[in-house]
Amino acid sequence: MSSLIKRALLLINNIIPIKKGLIVFESGGKKADSSYELYSYLSKNNVEKNYEFYWITSNVKKEKKGLLVVPNDMLLKVKQMYKSSRAEIIFSTHGFFTSNNKGKQKRVYLSHGQSFKNTLGLYNNYENYTHILATSKFSKELRIKAFGSVPQAKFIISGLPRNDELFRKVSTNSCLPAKFILWLPTFKHYSLENRNDLGLERDYDLQLLTEEFLNEVDNKLKKMNMSLIIKYHPKQNLNFVPNNSKNSRIKILSDDDLRKKNLNLYSILQLSTALITDFSSVYIDYLLVNKPIAFDLTDMDQYKDGLGFLVENPLEYMPGSKVYNKSDFFDFLNDIYINRDKFEGDRKKLRNKVHNDLSGDYTKKLINEIFEEKK
Structure with missing residues (x-):
C-alpha cells in the first residue's frame, strides 16, 4: 500500500463515523472460503434485514451493490478503503485490514488455513486485528510464531467455517468419478507477483508431473478402476505446471471448472478416497474426515531452503505416506x-x-461469539 493511500486512509478514519450494521467480507479477491460460509449463514438467517453486506472482490468489472472491486485505479482504492473504514465488522481470510477506525470496529482474521509453512512477515498487519481465529491452542502458538510477536487481538479457539462443508451430507456428483484421489499441491511460483517459494529458480514446480509419469499413473489407475483429480492452488503460476491432461483417468481442474460444474472444493474433499498434497494447509482440514494422505516431498529440500517451515522438523507433522519418487x-x-x-x-x-x-x-459458533459481544 502506498504512503499516499495510507495517509488518505488515516485522514478518513479521523473524519467519518462507523456505519452501524455494515459488514464487509474479504477472501483474497473472491467470494470464497470461510468468509463466504459466514456470509451465506447470515444471509440464510435473514440477518441482512438489519445489516448491510459488502464484498471486497476482484472478479467484477464495476462496483455493484454488495460488491467492492479490488481495482488498480487509486481513486477506487480510496473508495474501497472508505467502505472498509465505515464497517462495523470485517471478516477477512487474507488480512485485508487497514487501520482500525477509532478502535471501534470488529476486525476478525479468519485466515485461509493453518499450515506449517514459514509465513513470517507475509501477514504483518496483525496490529489491526481485533479477533484472530485459531483451531486449537497449538494453532494459536503457530499463529503467534508467524506474526513474530504476540498480537493484542483476542484469540478465538474454534474451527474454520469453511470446514463445515466436511460435515454436511454430500451426495455423489455425476461430474466426479466414483472412486478418486484428490491432489492439491501448494503453489511454488506465485501468480500475482514475482515470488518463488523454492530455494532455486527452475522452469517447473512439480517434479513428478511429467508426461511420462502421468501416462504411467493413468495406466495404473485404469487397472485399479480409480481416478486422479489434480487441482492447483488458486495462486499457482500455471506457466510452471501442466495445464491439461489427455489421460482418461486423470483430470486437472481449475477454479473456473469448479464454478461451471457447481462444485465446492470441500465437498470434493469429503467425497474423495484419499488426498495427495505437499505443504498445503488443506491436509490439516482433511484430518477432520480421517482419510489417507500422501505427501509429495520431492521438493522438500528446495522448499526448506526457500520459504521454509515454522517448525524444526515438519516431517513429524505429516501423518501419511512420504513420496520421494515414482516408486x-x-x-x-x-x-x-x-x-x-x-x-x-x-x-x-x-x-x-x-x-x-x-x-x-x-x-x-463463530457468529454467536462475535454477535454476543455486540449485545
Missing part, C-alpha cells in the same frame, strides 16, 4: 487400492493437536 507414489496408490491405511493413528494424534473442536457447526 513411493505407486506404493501409495496400491495401499488405496487394497484399502490399507497405515497412518490412521498418526492422523488422529495430529488431528487432536490442531483441532480443538471435532464436531463441526463452526460458522454458527
